[in-house]
Amino acid sequence: MTETIDIRLLTAEDYFDLKESMVSAYPDMAGSYWREPTISRLISLFPEGQIAITVNNKVVGCALSIIVNYGKFGDEHTYEQITGYYTFNTHDPKGDILYGIEIFVHPDYRGKRLARRLYDARKTLCERLNLRGIVAGGRIPNYEKYADEMSPREYIEKVQDKELYDPTLTFQFSNDFLVKKILRNYLPHDESSKGFATLLQWYNIYYEKDADTVRYNKSTVRIGLVQWQMRDYRNLDGFLEQVEYFIDAVSDYGSDFVVFPELFNAPLMAEFNQLDPAGAIRGVARYTEQIRDEFVRHAVSYNVNIIGGSMPIVIDEQLYNICYLCRRDGTYDHYIKIHPTPSEVFAWGVKGGQELKVFDTDCGKIGIQICYDVEFPEPSRILSEQGMQILFVPFLTDTQHAYNRVRFCAQARAVEMECYVAIAGCVGNLPKVNNMDLQYAQSAVFTPSDFAFPVTGIKADATPNTEMIVVADVDLVLLKELNAFGSVHTKKDMRKDLYEVKWKK
Structure with a gap:
């Protein structure tokens, strides 16, 4: 049977498919799924930010987001703080950052690059809204296997160097996200991650600070x-x-x-x-x-x-x-x-x-x-x-x-x-x-x-x-x-740990 895959905005009518997919996606976090009133509130507050992916018209994954004024929170925050303790009163249409509060795909539909489509849709939204970038707290679910051997920092470095595999973090790296910081007690009940999370950021290269002015709008x-x-x-x-x-x-x-x-x-x-x-x-x-x-x-x-x-x-x-x-x-x-x-x-x-x-x-x-x-x-x-x-x-x-x-x-x-x-x-x-x-x-x-x-x-x-x-x-x-x-990065890849160019005047 041919599968039809579609990306669209999430609706309130999608809730029961959404709940089934989320419960299946997080077997190690029993009972951790979004309730129907919460999803309805998100859709009401920011419909553009709630993205669903369907296979044969069945919702099998989603990416949920809000816009925040990131300066009010900074890099030291918890999931509860950034979401206003799940009320989403932190959503600010005039903010500067698209904050990813959820992304998952039903395990039966993994391997089809559906999560990548969700990330691409979220990046497109960020660019269209002229936001500085995307920030999210990321789980490191495989860390529990190595917690006795290494610190979270060492674990993240080994995942980045492809010495270790983490189903969440490895995917984040492949989608151009950078780890800004390690967060402690971001999701305290996340036992697989030992309560740690990565503060991830993707930068919108098209962001224009003075987008409302004539200057620098010329492509x-x-x-x-x-x-x-x-x-x-x-x-x-x-x-x-x-x-x-x-x-x-x-x-x-x-x-x-x-x-x-x-x-x-x-x-x-x-x-x-x-x-x-x-x-x-x-x-x-x-x-x-x-x-x-x-x-x-x-x-x-x-x-x-x-x-x-x-x-x-x-x-x-x-x-x-x-x-x-x-x-x-x-x-x-x-x-x-x-x-x-x-x-x-x-x-x-x-x-x-x-x-x-x-x-x-x-x-x-x-x-x-x-x-x-x-x-x-x-x-x-x-x-x-x-x-x-x-x-x-x-x-x-x-x-x-x-x-x-x-x-x-x-x-x-x-x-x-x-x-x-x-x-x-x-x-x-x-x-x-x-x-x-x-x-x-x-x-x-x-x-x-x-x-x-x-x-x-x-x-x-x-x-x-x-x-x-x-x-x-x-x-x-x-x-x-x-x-x-680009295929190579001659600006980024300069080995500043070995050499640098300085202007002396």
Whole structure:
């Protein structure tokens, strides 16, 4: 006979099937089953949280839940306290945690992965209600066999390491629950667990604290890269005209970000070509703040966040390589290149910056590194630990070898840090500018390497050495799913017991 399995909300009419299944599920806890008025009250209070699974229309299991304001209870609580001594007056529709108060399957129907379906339904409910996660107290029924040999902590560690099997805890681990704490006297009458329980938590990776606001609700982010052609501009006005042209073009596609390359304003150095290279770069630095102000104005008028490539700037008589983030709300921020290349130091006297941080935008958290910076994995690791989702890398390289160093390292950062990396570079040549003879670039957007992403790890790329724009969409939700459910976990699995990365400043 073919079995029909269904997941649906529990109703009061299901009670007698429910009672039969629960009595059979807990043979070691005689008389411990929910009474009919209690089930009716739960359904009345929170119908969405009471989930039944049926086989051929017979209820053979369920998952019962309430919503609580977890801060009122904390991690030190008993089952009676969290349920309001079985009155469920602790249920708070405005709470932040879905609290699992019961889940079971009739033993005759085990082995069909029905409990997993109940857990998945509960997780879906948690996500839909935008709750921080699921918390539950879990039995450890096999612990009575080992109580004379080991502590509850040792037992839990051995179950987690698969040295021992526990019918409840093993299943919880397989469903992505973490043990936050060991609870004593959570269920005092649970003799099999010797009165102990695990405080379990599953984190909702889609939870948004400010879900009622516009910020950070954007899942798909559109990035526009400008592969900039180095050419002789008549003057600053001619240069700014070309800048606005690309901002306009990228914004026409509804882009959230437009990214310019490193030192894309180098053509303006032609005006100072009579000077030595160090003098010429300081000469063009005079225009940097004016160009920044134009970026700020265009970011608002074209409704696009601008990663302003990079430009030279003089601060306290020292020369730096700076990138401006100009947000479309009219605010701006900056990042100074930490690792100037040997050529920058030798020819121009560029100094390295001293700060590293993640920037908040209306499309999530971003990081910026300039060219050579991305060849050092440690700063990217620090940005990743601060929540970076997209790393922008304006670059300038003269040869294909130099370009490949940036490209390969940028792709490595996307895999290691489980983020998107967008690189934008200059092409062409500047025969009238010293130390800026040739440029080679292929701008691109790179992704992590897992099933949800392109098998090549490349979302989009430009034609090498051709002036153009590249527009690509990246999905921030995929990053959350990768971090939680990916084939590997390059962020989580870092052996911090052996090594770590620290920012010293």
